[in-house]
Every structure is written in structure tokens, then in C-alpha cells.
Amino acid sequence: MSTRAALRLAMPLLVSALACSTNSPIGPGTVVSVRITPATLVLDAGQTTTVRAFPLDADSALVVGKTIRWSTSDSAVVTVDDTGFVRSIGLGNATIAATTQDGITGNLATVVSLPSIAFSDSTIDFGSFATGPNPAAQVVAVTSERGSPLAGISVGAINYQSGAGWLSAVLDSGTAPATLTLQATTGALTAGMYTATVPLASAAAGNSPLSLTVTFTVNPAGPAIGLAPSAYAVNVSLGAADPAPQVINVTNAGGSTLDQLTVGTIAYGAGASGWVSGAGLSGTTAPATVTVQVHPGALAAGTYTATIPISSVAATNTPQSISVTLNVLAVSFATDVQPIFSANCLGCHFVGGQVPNLTAGSSYAAIVGVISGSVSCTGNTYVVAGNAATSLVYAKVIASAPPCGGHMPPGGQLSSGNLQTIADWINAGAPNN
Numbered sequence: 417m418s419t420r421a422a423l424r425l426a427m428p429l430l431v432s433a434l435a436c437s438t439n440s441p442i443g444p445g446t447v448v449s450v451r452i453t454p455a456t457l458v459l460d461a462g463q464t465t466t467v468r469a470f471p472l473d474a475d476s477a478l479v480v481g482k483t484i485r486w487s488t489s490d491s492a493v494v495t496v497d498d499t500g501f502v503r504s505i506g507l508g509n510a511t512i513a514a515t516t517q518d519g520i521t522g523n524l525a526t527v528v529s530l531p532s533i534a535f536s537d538s539t540i541d542f543g544s545f546a547t548g549p550n551p552a553a554q555v556v557a558v559t560s561e562r563g564s565p566l567a568g569i570s571v572g573a574i575n576y577q578s579g580a581g582w583l584s585a586v587l588d589s590g591t592a593p594a595t596l597t598l599q600a601t602t603g604a605l606t607a608g609m610y611t612a613t614v615p616l617a618s619a620a621a622g623n624s625p626l627s628l629t630v631t632f633t634v635n636p637a638g639p640a641i642g643l644a645p646s647a648y649a650v651n652v653s654l655g656a657a658d659p660a661p662q663v664i665n666v667t668n669a670g671g672s673t674l675d676q677l678t679v680g681t682i683a684y685g686a687g688a689s690g691w692v693s694g695a696g697l698s699g700t701t702a703p704a705t706v707t708v709q710v711h712p713g714a715l716a717a718g719t720y721t722a723t724i725p726i727s728s729v730a731a732t733n734t735p736q737s738i739s740v741t742l743n744v745l746a747v748s749f750a751t752d753v754q755p756i757f758s759a760n761c762l763g764c765h766f767v768g769g770q771v772p773n774l775t776a777g778s779s780y781a782a783i784v785g786v787i788s789g790s791v792s793c794t795g796n797t798y799v800v801a802g803n804a805a806t807s808l809v810y811a812k813v814i815a816s817a818p819p820c821g822g823h824m825p826p827g828g829q830l831s832s833g834n835l836q837t838i839a840d841w842i843n844a845g846a847p848n849n
Contacts, residue, residue, distance in 0.1 A: 450522030
């Protein structure tokens with residue numbers, strides 16, 4: 417070891433203070449090499465950067481006060497000025513040299529190439545269950561490797577090593593930086609591992625095309641919540657009694673066992689809340705049922721909605737929801753239907769006249785659920801609550817040729833509005849309101 421090196425080991429603080437001195441008796445000695453940073457240089461065409469040179473003595477100590485002269489072996493590839501500022505000119509290889517006044521030279525190998533496409537991730541992994549939902553989409557950042565402009569990027573045809581058609585790739589821009597959105601689709605894929613590569617290409621890139629590897633692991637089918645029906649609607653008229661409850665079947669639409677079923681908090685749409693009750697499960701393991709009861713109560717005429725979430729931590733598609741629609745119809749027997757009878761039917765259907773008696777106060781009891789006793793229409797029910805299509809009263813007024821007897825009223829056709837009112841009242845359950 418030289419005397420200078422030994423002294424440095426013994427006196428680190430002194431050496432630190434004098435290492436850059438040109439006149440210290442133990443300071444740096446003669447320049448024996450020139451180190452350039454960075455050690456190698458790769459530039460895109462048109463890129464610029466700055467490099468630095470460090471004259472060193474035999475102990476790798478910096479020798480200060482030395483003049484550096486920069487040069488390039490090929491100015492058609494790169495140029496360099498006296499400050500170390502480098503500009504790439506054309507594609508190819510060149511050597512940048514830094515030479516001290518002592519004639520000692522350091523060399524920097526330089527490559528100028530086309531820009532390169534780069535991905536934030538080289539491999540993307542998806543996972544799901546057979547017959548289960550699609551996994552969430554994933555986004556990959558697409559950049560130019562060294563930051564220079566890179567345009568004309570496009571997605572090529574996906575190359576599937578296993579399976580087919582289960583992957584989509586959408587690029588939001590043809591110029592880097594951009595994002596590539598990948599979506600795997602479970603579809604009818606069976607359990608297994610699927611692989612595909614997604615190529616990105618650009619005529620301006622030196623590494624085009626560059627491919628991204630995507631794997632999709634499909635696990636054996638897990639349990640899934642099935643609901644039948646998953647949506648239903650109830651029509652009632654103002655002031656009507658509660659309609660019959662609706663039974664929803666909860667089944668396992670997947671594999672294994674669907675257990676740990678629960679009913680979540682009912683979510684109501686605008687207008688009113690609290691009009692659904694009885695949404696309880698018959699059991700926590702499928703198959704099970706949910707019985708739903710709606711209570712129109714004093715709700716105003718309008719449409720009301722609610723959703724009932726059914727969940728299970730074991731299900732691959734949790735939660736699923738039952739959608740309930742309640743239509744409260746603004747049809748009253750006393751104020752809407754009876755006036756139609758009074759204006760159009762009392763010429764024949766009065767007390768002591770033809771049956772049924774349609775006078776106010778008697779008509780409801782005479783027609784709702786009552787079977788006709790007339791010779792021509794015997795066996796037909798005047799009003800079948802909830803079903804206008806099978807109600808004799810409605811058939812008589814709507815059809816020019818009713819299923820029995822003659823059209824009513826004999827003098828002509830009721831208006832379309834009156835016909836709709838009668839139909840709405842019957843289909844709402846024919847309430848006595």
C-alpha cells in the first residue's frame with residue numbers, strides 16, 4: 417500500500433479535507449484514469465443528456481483542477497460540447513471520450529436507438545371461479561422506456577396459449593404514456609389455468625412488438641346465489657288490503673354448498689319506506705325461501721320500489737338482490753267505477769231489473785266473486801278479483817262479441833278511459849274502496 421493510502425486510512429478526516437487539493441503532500445497524485453458517469457449511455461434518437469468526467473489517481477482519488485476535453489467518435493450519431501452536454505443525432509453506436517490536459521482519456525460507449533415500449537408490469541394475473549363472475553379489470557401503464565415521445569402504439573391480435581376469446585385489451589391512447597385495460601371473462605371456461613400474450617406495436621419503437629403475458633386461473637365452481645323470481649311487481653288500488661305474500665326461492669346456482677345465507681337491510685326508493693315486511697329466510701343453507709309481504713296501507717297513488725339483498729360469504733356472486741315494485745293505483749270503486757255503472761248501466765240493472773243490480777250500495781256485493789245465473793252466461797263470474805281478462809263484467813263491456821249474451825251497454829261502447837278504469841280496478845284486486 418502507498419504512503420498516501422496508509423495515511424488516508426489513519427487520518428480519514430484529514431484526507432477528507434485535503435482529497436481535492438492539488439498542493440497537499442498527501443493529496444491526489446498523477447492522473448492515471450478518467451471515470452465517466454454514467455458508465456454506459458443509451459439514448460433515443462433526438463434525446464439529450466449531460467455526462468460528467470472524473471480524473472482519478474492511482475488510489476482512485478479525485479484530481480481536481482484538470483481541464484477536460486470532450487470528443488465523439490461519430491458526430492453523425494452523437495455530439496458533445498465542452499460541458500459534457502450530449503445530443504443524439506442518428507441511430508448507431510459511438511464512443512464519447514473525456515481527455516485531460518495530461519492526455520489521459522476515459523471512454524463512454526454510447527448507443528442511439530429508436531424509443532422502446534415499456535410496461536409497468538410484464539405479467540398480469542387474474543383469478544375467478546368456473547361459472548362465477550368476471551374478475552375486476554386490471555390496468556397496465558404503457559410508457560416510452562427512456563421518456564422520449566412515442567406515438568402510433570396499437571394492440572395486436574391476442575395470442576392464446578390456452579382457451580380462446582376470454583381476454584379483451586383496450587388501449588386508451590396511441591401515444592405513450594397510455595393505459596392498457598385488460599378484462600378476463602369467465603364465460604364457460606372450466607377449471608384450469610389459461611395463458612395469453614397481448615402484443616403492443618409501434619413503427620416508431622425499436623422493440624416492437626412487445627408482448628405482455630396474462631394468466632387467468634379459473635378455480636372449480638364455487639357456490640352462487642340464485643333467486644327465483646329475482647324481481648316482481650304488485651298492483652293494488654288506493655286503500656286496498658295487503659296482497660298475498662310472495663315466496664322467493666333461494667337456490668345454489670353454482671357448486672359445493674351454499675350456506676351462511678343472510679338477508680340484508682332493505683333499501684327503499686324515493687317516496688316511502690317500511691312497506692315491506694316478512695323478508696326472512698326459511699333457512700341459512702340453500703335451497704331456502706324468502707317470504708315477502710308488502711303493506712300498501714295509506715300510501716298515496718304512485719310507484720314504490722325496494723331491494724332486498726341476499727348474501728353469503730360462501731357465494732361467489734354475493735350479494736344478490738330481490739327487486740320489489742309496488743304500484744298503488746289511483747282507482748276507487750266508490751268514486752271511479754260506480755259512477756261508470758250509474759251513468760251507463762242503470763237503465764237495465766236496477767233493483768227489480770236485470771241482474772246483476774248495479775245501483776250504488778248494492779253493486780259491489782252483486783258482482784265481485786258472484787257467478788252469473790243467467791241462462792246465456794251461467795257459470796261465468798262477474799268479477800274475478802285480480803284478473804280482468806276472465807271477468808264477465810269486463811268481457812261484456814270490452815268485446816263487441818262477448819263470450820256469452822250481448823255487448824254492454826246496448827246503446828254503445830264505453831270510452832277507452834272508462835274501460836281502463838274498470839280493468840285497473842279489477843286487476844288491483846277489485847277492492848271495495
